[in-house]
Amino acid sequence: MAARLDRIDLKMLRLLQKNGRLSNAELADQVGVSPATCHRRTQALFDEGFVAGVRAMVAPRKVGKGTLVMVGVVLDRSTPESFASFEQAAAKLKCVLDCHLVAGDFDYFLKIRVGDMEDFNRIHGDQLIALPGVRQTRTFFVMKEVVDNAALEF
């Protein structure tokens, strides 16, 4: 871990990860520094890339994306061009939350959010198997989200 982070920086990162809307005054109070120092440190953490961004976590079910599906993908060929064009196309799909090149029985793993199974079936036929170079896909419907997108512990 970057040794540039002292105890206060780590505490700030953990607090902001739990609640990105903490005001500077509250954060300063909780980590035990003045608002001025807190403001400078926070800005430094952002400037130096420790915080990639701050995001409101929209509740998936509330916006019609309550169904989660994991999909393993195998490509036709294992050429750099084949990988590149698949990645480029997959990254454009609105339903794709994760797309990872993996080692193992699959080439890629996708994490996808859709409205329901019917929605997924349509997307699978229209978009997934239509991705360039796809030989086969294996679908794992998520029946229960035990932990989804947990905060990073460090």
Added chain:
Amino acid sequence: MAARLDRIDLKMLRLLQKNGRLSNAELADQVGVSPATCHRRTQALFDEGFVAGVRAMVAPRKVGKGTLVMVGVVLDRSTPESFASFEQAAAKLKCVLDCHLVAGDFDYFLKIRVGDMEDFNRIHGDQLIALPGVRQTRTFFVMKEVVDNAALEF
């Protein structure tokens, strides 16, 4: 999708999802309402659960969690008790970002962040195969994160 959301609510959610630190004044300006109305609407979106929270996205590599691993898990037995105890234990692991009960060749899929392969190997031996009821695990090292934790599109 909940029809309770009009065009302004949707725009606010999308903007806050991209930048959770948008000030109320900026948000109001971008969606074309007064700060007062924007404030009321934002608060309502939070109160009604459309926004589950706001989170600073800490850069994994910056805090020593640069390696991503997907793990498929098969349990010994398919009893409710077996599932429950596995879930309870898995949810406590600090490295687990996702833990999903799935339909298919695996019982669970885990998404895990660690420092490096050596770190994973240790965790695999100490924590993963030690989870209650685990018959076998299949590890998929992520070689390239094409899309990780993309914002929800709705």
Added chain:
DNA sequence: GGCAGCCATGGAAGAATCTTTCGTGAAATT
């Protein structure tokens, strides 16, 4: 040991923002 340079800190103050109250007007209902 002493001294100079460097850096982070906290106080303070102006500027900006938030948050609530109030009155208005539009839309739906009776």
Added chain:
DNA sequence: AATTTCACGAAAGATTCTTCCATGGCTGCC
């Protein structure tokens, strides 16, 4: 058509942010 309901924007006090400045501790070098 009257009434109720609802959301809206303007305004203002309170809060917060953001920066400047002086202080104090730490390091490195006489």
